[in-house]
Amino acid sequence: MTILIEQPSLESLVEEKNMHTKESNVLVLDGGFMTPEINAFGQSFRNYDVESERQKGVEEFYRLQHINQTYDFVKRMRKEYEKLDKAEMSIWECCELLNEVVDESDPDLDEPQIQHLLQSAEAIRKDYPNEDWLHLTALIHDLGKILLLPSFGELPQWAVVGDTFPLGCAFDESNIHHKYFKENPDYNRAAYNTKNGIYTEGCGLENVAMSWGHDDYMYMVAKKNDTTLPSAGLFIIRYHSFYPLHKEGAYTHLMNEEDVENLKWLKVFNKYDLYSKSKVLIDVEKVKPYYVSLIEKYFPAKLKW
Numbered sequence: 001m002t003i004l005i006e007q008p009s010l011e012s013l014v015e016e017k018n019m020h021t022k023e024s025n026v027l028v029l030d031g032g033f034m035t036p037e038i039n040a041f042g043q044s045f046r047n048y049d050v051e052s053e054r055q056k057g058v059e060e061f062y063r064l065q066h067i068n069q070t071y072d073f074v075k076r077m078r079k080e081y082e083k084l085d086k087a088e089m090s091i092w093e094c095c096e097l098l099n100e101v102v103d104e105s106d107p108d109l110d111e112p113q114i115q116h117l118l119q120s121a122e123a124i125r126k127d128y129p130n131e132d133w134l135h136l137t138a139l140i141h142d143l144g145k146i147l148l149l150p151s152f153g154e155l156p157q158w159a160v161v162g163d164t165f166p167l168g169c170a171f172d173e174s175n176i177h178h179k180y181f182k183e184n185p186d187y188n189r190a191a192y193n194t195k196n197g198i199y200t201e202g203c204g205l206e207n208v209a210m211s212w213g214h215d216d217y218m219y220m221v222a223k224k225n226d227t228t229l230p231s232a233g234l235f236i237i238r239y240h241s242f243y244p245l246h247k248e249g250a251y252t253h254l255m256n257e258e259d260v261e262n263l264k265w266l267k268v269f270n271k272y273d274l275y276s277k278s279k280v281l282i283d284v285e286k287v288k289p290y291y292v293s294l295i296e297k298y299f300p301a302k303l304k305w
């Protein structure tokens with residue numbers, strides 16, 4: 001599938017920047033979505049360097065994540081969760097479960113996760129009214145965070161949330177808090193610490209072992225339960241936390257042609273994922289019928305998790 005997306009020119013971006021007004025503190029980008037400049041805590045988005053209590057927790061999160069995510073760990077997790085033997089439930093039931101989940105890696109959000117799902121889905125729905133698969137993708141992209149709950153293994157935060165990165169090759173400098181990788185056992189393994197490591201140029205991301213977490217798990221669940229979502233939707237779910245790639249342009253040498261196509265949609269999606277995080281809450285009951293109809297279109301009634 002070839003997807004053509006209009007990329008805004010540099011001029012138009014500069015022009016849009018000028019549309020910023022002090023009073024509203026928002027920028028207008030794309031089909032009308034207002035991109036705020038500051039998050040609910042009064043900071044710029046994804047600012048990992050500010051001095052605050054919350055930020056200390058986030059940094060400690062990344063210390064643990066960078067030390068503990070190894071190639072062997074990822075392989076073990078994939079094997080365990082491939083079994084899909086933890087539960088049977090519908091997508092909507094899972095959305096409701098997410099209400100109990102707190103993400104310690106996120107400097108921009110402290111609302112219940114179901115709000116984040118609906119905020120991003122509603123925002124993208126406004127700008128892309130005809131791409132219903134994209135609305136549903138947004139709704140489900142973070143469902144994998146149920147890995148934090150007791151019935152799904154109660155994994156530690158570092159094995160569920162946060163940005164993701166490949167294992168089996170060198171850790172790129174653009175990973176946030178990169179310094180903590182020095183204590184990762186893979187850091188000094190000769191086979192893993194070159195640019196390509198165990199991979200070959202252009203091998204395709206599907207052949208790369210990503211750090212284990214909610215992205216890869218939800219991808220696995222969707223795929224193995226025979227979703228009819230297009231490949232771009234599955235790609236978004238699987239790589240939305242891969243900021244080193246979609247924001248910093250690192251690791252692009254591992255992509256194949258299909259990845260390059262799909263990355264265009266991931267970049268569209270990312271804006272809504274990141275900047276829709278706000279204190280303005282969505283009325284769950286009001287939007288539920290629409291999303292339930294999408295779930296019926298793209299998923300079986302019950303899924304194995």
Ligand SMILES: O[C@H]1[C@H](O)[C@@H](O)[C@H](O)[C@@H](O)[C@H]1O
Nearest residue numbers: 103105106161162163240241
């Ligand atoms: O803290 C956030 C959060 O965990 C998101 O769900 C994930 O997708 C991001 O990449 C991460 O940085």
Ligand SMILES: [Fe+2]
Nearest residue numbers: 141142240241
């Ligand atoms: Fe996520």
Ligand SMILES: [Fe+2]
Nearest residue numbers: 116141142273
């Ligand atoms: Fe998200």
